[in-house]
Every structure is written in structure tokens, then in C-alpha cells.
Amino acid sequence: MIPLGLVVADTEAEGPGRRFALWVQGCPLRCPGCCNPELLPFRGGTPTDPDALVARILATPGIEGISLLGGEPTAHAAGLARVAAAVQAAGLTVMLYTGFTLDALRARGDADVDALLAACDLVVDGPYDRTQPDTTRRWIGSRNQGLHALTGAYDLADPRFHAGETLEIRLVGGEIVVNGWPWKGRGLP
Numbered sequence: 517m518i519p520l521g522l523v524v525a526d527t528e529a530e531g532p533g534r535r536f537a538l539w540v541q542g543c544p545l546r547c548p549g550c551c552n553p554e555l556l557p558f559r560g561g562t563p564t565d566p567d568a569l570v571a572r573i574l575a576t577p578g579i580e581g582i583s584l585l586g587g588e589p590t591a592h593a594a595g596l597a598r599v600a601a602a603v604q605a606a607g608l609t610v611m612l613y614t615g616f617t618l619d620a621l622r623a624r625g626d627a628d629v630d631a632l633l634a635a636c637d638l639v640v641d642g643p644y645d646r647t648q649p650d651t652t653r654r655w656i657g658s659r660n661q662g663l664h665a666l667t668g669a670y671d672l673a674d675p676r677f678h679a680g681e682t683l684e685i686r687l688v689g690g691e692i693v694v695n696g697w698p699w700k701g702r703g704l705p
């Protein structure tokens with residue numbers, strides 16, 4: 517089961533195009549100034565079956581992919597690898613945000629993490645550093661973080677990756693949910 521902290525089924529603020537974005541509950545890191553402190557504890561979240569999540573994603577019209585955020589997605593790699601592989605096989609793209617560097621993740625030799633990375637088209641890696649806010653690359657928090665195209669699905673020279681930040685504000689079940697940068701708020705899985 518995947519502990520979901522938040523789901524936004526159709527957003528343009530968490531990667532290229534319209535995307536199904538999901539935030540997992542739980543992160544082992546503690547980046548100062550983390551925008552998602554509610555998602556740091558490993559307790560909580562809504563336990564969600566990966567196959568049910570895939571079905572929900574594939575039933576969402578008009579999206580070009582999914583974005584995996586947190587929390588720390590690689591801390592929930594087994595379930596997310598299953599989701600990522602299934603949606604990628606169905607023709608959608610997968611974007612992953614991780615607080616670890618790609619090199620560190622690959623050096624672990626963790627089969628679940630490797631499987632997750634194998635199903636990713638885009639990876640934003642490295643811890644958020646609030647002293648280095650990134651004002652030129654869209655969808656990326658700080659300048660120390662990397663953006664990697666692991667497949668040919670995206671060209672990082674695409675102007676969409678360098679446009680200004682996107683901020684979305686929506687009312688979900690009586691709560692205000694803000695997506696983009698900075699993210700503050702809660703939503704309903």
C-alpha cells in the first residue's frame with residue numbers, strides 16, 4: 517500500500533503538461549524550509565492500493581503523465597515502481613521528485629528504487645536548499661537540484677522548462693489547495 521498524503525488529479529503546476537500529481541506521506545530527510553512539513557512524518561496518509569491508483573490515473577482524461585512528490589517517493593519505492601511502470605506502459609510519462617541525488621539512489625543497490633527509476637522519464641533530484649531558490653527553471657525549488665531526462669520523452673531545452681513558475685489555487689472539499697511554488701495547504705487524496 518502507498519500512503520498518499522495528497523492527490524491533485526489534473527494540474528499544470530507540477531511538471532510539463534497536465535499531470536496527475538500525488539504526494540506520498542513520509543520523508544526521512546529534513547531540508548530546512550521544506551514546503552511540505554505535513555508530509556514528513558511516516559504516520560498518516562491514506563493507504564492506497566497501487567493497482568487501484570493505476571486505474572484511477574488511467575481513468576483521468578487529458579493528462580500526459582504523473583508526478584510523484586512527497587514526502588519522499590523513494591521511501592515508498594515498491595508501490596510507486598508498480599504504479600510508474602504501469603502508467604508508463606500505458607503511454608503516460610512519469611516525473612519523480614526526490615530529495616536524494618540520482619547517484620546516491622543508484623549506489624544503494626535497492627531493487628525497488630532501481631525499478632522506480634527505470635520507469636521515470638524525468639527526475640528532479642537533490643535536497644531542497646532554501647538559500648538557493650531557483651527562479652529560472654520551472655517546477656524546481658532550488659538551484660542545487662538537478663533535472664534529468666532519463667528517456668527521450670522530453671527535451672530539456674523545451675521552453676516549457678524555463679518559463680515562469682506556475683501557481684494554481686483551487687477549492688477542494690471546502691479547503692484551499694495551492695499547487696506550484698511555494699506549496700502550502702492540504703487536499704483530499
Ligand code: SF4
Nearest residue numbers: 543545547550587615
Ligand atoms: S526531501 Fe522534500 S519533503 Fe523531504 S524534507 Fe526535503 S524538501 Fe521536504
